[in-house]
Amino acid sequence: xxxxxxxxxxxxxxxxxxxxxxxxxxxxxxxxxxxxxxxxxxxxxxxxxxxxxxxxxxxxxxxxxxxxxxxxxxxxxxxxxxxxxxxxxxxxxxxxxxxxxxxxxxxxxxxxxxxxxxxxxxxxxxxxxxxxxxxxxxxxxxxxxxxxxxxxxxxxxxxxxxxxxxxxxxxxxxxxxxxxxxxxxxxxxxxxxxxxxxxxxxxxxxxxxxxxxxxxxxxxxxxxxxxxxxxxxxxxxxxx
Numbered sequence: 001x002x003x004x005x006x007x008x009x010x011x012x013x014x015x016x017x018x019x020x021x022x023x024x025x026x027x028x029x030x031x032x033x034x035x036x037x038x039x040x041x042x043x044x045x046x047x048x049x050x051x052x053x054x055x056x057x058x059x060x061x062x063x064x065x066x067x068x069x070x071x072x073x074x075x076x077x078x079x080x081x082x083x084x085x086x087x088x089x090x091x092x093x094x095x096x097x098x099x100x101x102x103x104x105x106x107x108x109x110x111x112x113x114x115x116x117x118x119x120x121x122x123x124x125x126x127x128x129x130x131x132x133x134x135x136x137x138x139x140x141x142x143x144x145x146x147x148x149x150x151x152x153x154x155x156x157x158x159x160x161x162x163x164x165x166x167x168x169x170x171x172x173x174x175x176x177x178x179x180x181x182x183x184x185x186x187x188x189x190x191x192x193x194x195x196x197x198x199x200x201x202x203x204x205x206x207x208x209x210x211x212x213x214x215x216x217x218x219x220x221x222x223x224x225x226x227x228x229x230x231x232x233x234x235x236x237x238x239x240x
Contacts, residue, residue: 001046003028006069008053008089010035011187015179016222020229033065039072047083047236048076050090052177054193056142057092057102066093073097077171083236086173088140091165094173098148107159109138110201112213115163115176121154125235126164126172129227136176137214137221139188141197143175170236178225182218185211 003021005014005028013030014021021028029045031037034053042048050073060066074097076082086094092102116133144162147153155164155174164174177184188194189207198206214221 001026002044003047003049004040004042004045005030006039006048006050006072006090007032008034008051008055009191011184011190012052013179014049014051015181015184016225017179017229020226024233033069034063036065039068042076042080042082045082047085048073050084050086050093050173051179052088052090052139054191055089056104057089057096069093070097077167081168081170083232084171084173085232086171087177087179088175091173091175092142092144094167094171095144095146095148095151095162095165098151098167100144100148100151101146102142103145105141105143105160108141108197108201109157109159109175110140110198111138111210112136112217113138113157113159113176115155115157117155118153120152120166121164124152124154124166125238126154126166126228126231128231130224134224135217135220136178137180137184138176139194139197140175172232172235178221178228180214180218180221180225182215185214 007030055063073093077084096102112135114133114135117127121127122132143160147162151165151167153162154166157163166172
């Protein structure tokens with residue numbers, strides 16, 4: 001596959017997925033929207049991945065490219081039927097692009113936290129082989145408030161009802177992060193919005209503690225990412 005990846009911060013890339021893609025012979029192009037790079041034609045791409053970012057989906061005045069990105073996602077998923085994977089902001093953008101609603105979280109989730117699969121998630125392909133409850137990295141202060149028509153909720157948590165979502169047969173997204181690598185927390189903590197949210201939620205010295213929490217679980221996180229990656233490939237192949 002040749003995958004188009006939309007990024008909103010240089011350090012929010014596909015992370016550990018990059019190694020999986022290389023091992024399997026897949027290729028990918030990154031477009032850095034926050035740096036003014038243009039959205040390309042979709043011809044020649046087999047899938048669309050949309051990563052996280054420190055901006056919110058409603059901040060179109062501050063980030064005018066968000067409006068075009070939502071239209072681009074809608075065209076790719078709804079009209080062209082491209083396989084889609086969205087993480088964090090990418091999850092929220094998919095929801096808005098297809099007619100759902102996103103808003104500030106009542107309770108921001110920042111830290112290593114547990115999510116639970118719904119019945120649809122536990123019996124579907126994407127989370128096959130994962131336990132009904134598992135720990136993830138959360139770093140968000142906005143959430144999907146209303147899913148688009150026809151979407152299924154695949155995972156949930158007490159503070160965030162829509163932790164994972166499926167639309168149609170080939171579009172899936174997750175509010176939580178699975179792409180972690182050893183330097184992810186420290187790289188993301190260099191982004192002012194993330195650093196501020198982390199310190200507000202966890203207090204001073206939060207970066208070191210958060211980094212240690214993730215390091216202790218890194219093998220488990222990476223194993224989960226690999227399983228989700230393989231499941232996503234299987235899901236998209238089956239739907240073709």
